[in-house]
Amino acid sequence: MKSDFEELDDETRKFMLQEFDIEQSSINPYISPRLSDIGKKIFPELMKKAIISGDAESLETSLRRQDYWKEKEVYTRNGVTKERIINYQQASEQLAFSEFNTWYVRGLSKKLLTKGIEKCQVYRVKDAKWEPGDCSSHEGQIVDTKIIYDGHRAKYWPVINKSAFSIPAQAGCHHSIRRVR
Numbered sequence: 001m002k003s004d005f006e007e008l009d010d011e012t013r014k015f016m017l018q019e020f021d022i023e024q025s026s027i028n029p030y031i032s033p034r035l036s037d038i039g040k041k042i043f044p045e046l047m048k049k050a051i052i053s054g055d056a057e058s059l060e061t062s063l064r065r066q067d068y069w070k071e072k073e074v075y076t077r078n079g080v081t082k083e084r085i086i087n088y089q090q091a092s093e094q095l096a097f098s099e100f101n102t103w104y105v106r107g108l109s110k111k112l113l114t115k116g117i118e119k120c121q122v123y124r125v126k127d128a129k130w131e132p133g134d135c136s137s138h139e140g141q142i143v144d145t146k147i148i149y150d151g152h153r154a155k156y157w158p159v160i161n162k163s164a165f166s167i168p169a170q171a172g173c174h175h176s177i178r179r180v181r
């Protein structure tokens, strides 16, 4: 399924790259814990390429290599900690889409702010077979562009704050932002 980023033009890419570079030069830039050491090393480069001239699908293709991923991960559900195998094909699709969308939202919201556009709209950028239940609450919502900009990774990085408002909202969220029509 292809994603439909409506305003992925050169100007938006420029803002995405600017925001990405700022995070990369910070003390502790976000990196997916599911990536292997090799994957962690190469990811910023692949992400940058996708921002400059690719998209979520090209990033997915570049990530689909077993050696970029850990074989297993530890997770906790209902207080019980277990181990599971990482399906690297699925993981590539999920990470590519969520990271590309995260940078698109951050870059586009910055672009709109610099143009004095104070409101934007949440929309589904990609069809999904499944999505989290609370995703229906932000579908079509008109929100302050500044809140979207400040909501960048606000739920999980650098600290966990589950009550923060963010787009994408959570793992499996297929929402992005666009101009209000």
Ligand SMILES: [Zn+2]
Residues within 6 Å of the ligand: 134, 135, 136, 138, 168, 169, 170, 172, 173, 174, 175
């Ligand atoms: Zn959502």
